[in-house]
Amino acid sequence: MDARQQILDSIRRALETPSHLPDEAAPETLSEAIAIPELGLEEKIRLFRDEMKAVSGEYIEAASAAEAAEKIAALVREAPAAEASISSGPLVDAVSSALSAGGIRLVKPETLEGDARKNAVAKILVGIVEAPCAVADTATLAIPLDGRSMQAYFLPEIVIALVSAKSLVANHFELFKRMPPEERKNLLLITGPSRTADIEKILILGAHGPRRLVACLMRD
Amino acid sequence: MELRASETKQYIKKALKDDAVRDAVDKATQTALAKRAEKVAINPFWEELRKLGHAAKRGVVERLDENLARFETECRNNGMTVHWARDAAEARSIVLGIARDNNVRTVVKSKSLTTEEIHLNKFLINEGIETLETDLGEYIVQLLDQIPSHLTAPALHLTRKDVGRIFHEKLGVEYTEVPTELLAIARAKLREKFLAADMGISGVNFGVVDSGCCVILENECNARLSVGVPKIHVAVMGIEKLVPSFDLLPVFLKLLPVSATGQKQTVYVNIVGGPQRSRSGEGPEQVHVVLLDNGRSKILADPQLRETLFCIRCGACLNTCPIYQQVGGHAYGWVYMGPIGATLIPQYLGTHEGRYAPFTSSLCGACRQICPMSIDIPHHLLKLRNRVVEAGESMAVERAGIAVWAFLAKHPLLYRLATWFPGRFQKLLKGSFPAPGYSAERALGRFDDKGFRKRFLELEKNSR
Numbered sequence: 011m012d013a014r015q016q017i018l019d020s021i022r023r024a025l026e027t028p029s030h031l032p033d034e035a036a037p038e039t040l041s042e043a044i045a046i047p048e049l050g051l052e053e054k055i056r057l058f059r060d061e062m063k064a065v066s067g068e069y070i071e072a073a074s075a076a077e078a079a080e081k082i083a084a085l086v087r088e089a090p091a092a093e094a095s096i097s098s099g100p101l102v103d104a105v106s107s108a109l110s111a112g113g114i115r116l117v118k119p120e121t122l123e124g125d126a127r128k129n130a131v132a133k134i135l136v137g138i139v140e141a142p143c144a145v146a147d148t149a150t151l152a153i154p155l156d157g158r159s160m161q162a163y164f165l166p167e168i169v170i171a172l173v174s175a176k177s178l179v180a181n182h183f184e185l186f187k188r189m190p191p192e193e194r195k196n197l198l199l200i201t202g203p204s205r206t207a208d209i210e211k212i213l214i215l216g217a218h219g220p221r222r223l224v225a226c227l228m229r230d
Numbered sequence: 231m232e233l234r235a236s237e238t239k240q241y242i243k244k245a246l247k248d249d250a251v252r253d254a255v256d257k258a259t260q261t262a263l264a265k266r267a268e269k270v271a272i273n274p275f276w277e278e279l280r281k282l283g284h285a286a287k288r289g290v291v292e293r294l295d296e297n298l299a300r301f302e303t304e305c306r307n308n309g310m311t312v313h314w315a316r317d318a319a320e321a322r323s324i325v326l327g328i329a330r331d332n333n334v335r336t337v338v339k340s341k342s343l344t345t346e347e348i349h350l351n352k353f354l355i356n357e358g359i360e361t362l363e364t365d366l367g368e369y370i371v372q373l374l375d376q377i378p379s380h381l382t383a384p385a386l387h388l389t390r391k392d393v394g395r396i397f398h399e400k401l402g403v404e405y406t407e408v409p410t411e412l413l414a415i416a417r418a419k420l421r422e423k424f425l426a427a428d429m430g431i432s433g434v435n436f437g438v439v440d441s442g443c444c445v446i447l448e449n450e451c452n453a454r455l456s457v458g459v460p461k462i463h464v465a466v467m468g469i470e471k472l473v474p475s476f477d478l479l480p481v482f483l484k485l486l487p488v489s490a491t492g493q494k495q496t497v498y499v500n501i502v503g504g505p506q507r508s509r510s511g512e513g514p515e516q517v518h519v520v521l522l523d524n525g526r527s528k529i530l531a532d533p534q535l536r537e538t539l540f541c542i543r544c545g546a547c548l549n550t551c552p553i554y555q556q557v558g559g560h561a562y563g564w565v566y567m568g569p570i571g572a573t574l575i576p577q578y579l580g581t582h583e584g585r586y587a588p589f590t591s592s593l594c595g596a597c598r599q600i601c602p603m604s605i606d607i608p609h610h611l612l613k614l615r616n617r618v619v620e621a622g623e624s625m626a627v628e629r630a631g632i633a634v635w636a637f638l639a640k641h642p643l644l645y646r647l648a649t650w651f652p653g654r655f656q657k658l659l660k661g662s663f664p665a666p667g668y669s670a671e672r673a674l675g676r677f678d679d680k681g682f683r684k685r686f687l688e689l690e691k692n693s694r
Contacts, residue, residue: 012314013314013315013316013320014302017298017314017316017469017521017523018298020523020528021294021295021527021530023531024527024530024531024536025292025293025294025295025530027531027532027533028533029292029533030534031288031533031534031536031537044275044278044279044481061494064494065493065495065497119512120511123511124511124512125425127511127512128425128459128512129425132425147494148494148495150495150499155506155509155510155513156509157509157510158510159510160458160512160513161512164455164458181480182479182480182483182484183477183480185480186476186477186479186480187477191441191476194441194476195308195441195442195443195501195503195504196501196502196503196506197501198454198458198498198500198501199495199501200497200498201494201495201496201497201498201499202497203497204450204451204497204498205449205450205497206367206413207383207491208365208366208367208370208383208384208385209366209385209388209390209409209412209413210254210257210258210389210390210409211257211258211262211383211386212409214409214410216413217366217417217449217450217452218364218417218420218421218424218450218451218452219450219451219497219498220451
């Protein structure tokens with residue numbers, strides 16, 4: 011008998027004995043208490059900002075693409091760096107020409123193949139990316155693996171992520187509810203810069219991924 | 231370093247004499263508990279989430295056959311390959327087969343207790359495949375040839391000085407005990423490996439039944455680098471790790487990080503639902519899921535103890551356990567430790583090898599109180615103690631003591647004499663009775679002069 015059949019048979023035999031666990035008033039669906047709260051845009055922005063800071067992320071705001079490009083260029087120069095890897099998507103597309111005009115050399119991972127791509131992105135200090143959606147109550151960026159290159163999201167030491175205010179959702183329940191089933195199946199959620207506390211529980215940022223994560227919230 | 235659950239008594243003795251380990255464990259567990267408490271306090275729905283989590287796990291486990299079959303179908307529809315492994319040896323050979331088929335020479339691994347359970351690293355290394363743990367704590371314990379001493383904080387028993395010494399000796403770098411410098415050393419060494427590895431191996435925190443995807447939580451980005459860079463990703467998953475749906479996944483995404491590290495959310499949540507290379511030109515072109523039984527279906531057969539399969543491996547019960555706090559994780563002699571480990575050890579390893587584990591508890595109930603899945607650990611420990619005794623695996627002295635007591639209990643006159651004697655004899659002694667093995671560490675309490683029977687009769691008389 012193959013392993014699959016044997017395991018399933020043994021599970022079925024095991025389940026012939028009904029549970030001795032006490033009957034519980036098990037909530038069948040999500041209770042009202044933890045369902046999605048009605049939050050206004052400003053409330054979501056405030057939550058997102060505060061939570062981003064609480065997870066040692068950084069937060070900036072921009073009222074327009076031009077302002078975002080200006081602020082991002084300043085961050086890249088302060089890094090200090092003259093180049094950045096840049097992901098794809100409407101938000102980064104909106105700032106990329108202004109960044110180039112500002113003297114930042116942009117490397118698009120998609121233009122490189124295989125080993126050349128990961129080796130190049132890993133050498134560049136700054137990544138400029140976008141999150142199609144973000145969760146306010148945990149400051150989580152949600153990025154579906156929809157064919158875009160993901161390397162600029164986790165290989166650089168400094169990641170600057172553009173987020174549209176309109177894309178903020180209240181919590182993870184709302185995130186998964188709103189997201190098309192095909193998108194949520196392959197998804198990366200990022201909450202703050204990478205970290206470890208494996209040595210004496212001392213928190214150190216920048217474990218194997220980014221040391222800094224800057225969220226740039228676009229209001230328009 | 232091979233540990234054995236049957237050697238627990240020796241490990242405990244050794245651990246109790248090691249002040250450095252006790253200090254390190256104490257500091258780490260107290261920090262984790264404080265952070266958890268902070269986050270629980272600001273979540274008004276914590277108890278609600280626990281109830282939902284328990285109910286969801288119960289629903290999945292009590293129809294595990296159907297759920298696994300559905301999960302398998304959904305995974306296959308997503309382009310993943312699903313393998314079934316009855317035991318550790320079968321799982322190891324599946325992983326080796328995938329590696330051989332693809333000429334894999336180097337493997338990067340993210341932290342996974344399931345792969346620790348099947349001793350995958352050593353096996354692959356012995357087969358000539360370089361296999362590196364990449365979580366910082368796991369990397370440190372792998373360099374020492376140890377197993378993790380905590381479910382979520384593998385190197386919790388080591389100090390920064392230990393880590394400095396290990397890196398100096400094993401990696402040939404200059405000694406430093408500055409944590410940021412130690413991390414920088416590990417990051418540089420491992421970054422090269424991530425970029426060059428042929429295969430990434432991970433565990434799975436949650437398998438989402440209705441969507442056929444694997445959810446992997448982490449903070450360091452090492453799992454992202456393990457599952458998102460190499461051409462092959464192998465996820466080894468215990469068959470109990472399922473959750474029903476994306477609707478309920480947030481419940482677990484909230485319960486696990488708070489309970490484990492006091493974070494509202496881990497830095498990365500990797501949701502893997504199929505190979506990506508053909509779409510994006512990067513990441514895995516093959517994703518394999520290895521569904522591991524290795525004794526889980528046997529645990530399921532007990533209608534009470536099956537609740538231990540609800541565990542989400544957060545480690546909160548370890549942190550709060552007065553026994554774990556004193557002895558650390560290695561004292562349990564297996565990859566699962568602490569209160570939940572004490573229930574799993576005899577169930578996985580049998581009542582002979584695991585005969586001491588259910589007794590490594592004060593039954594204070596703190597584990598049940600803190601468990602995000604509300605697993606009734608003390609109750610299960612009692613049942614397992616019973617199982618050990620019924621299997622004739624209890625200690626000879628204990629069996630003799632109970633036999634004497636049972637005999638006396640059936641002979642009231644002898645019982646009266648036997649209970650009268652210690653109180654009287656004690657008057658001749660300055661302190662309490664010497665009890666071999668026990669009195670070396672602490673004093674045995676003094677016997678009551680009157681004895682229970684006399685006191686009970688007095689009480690009864692006075693209450694009339």
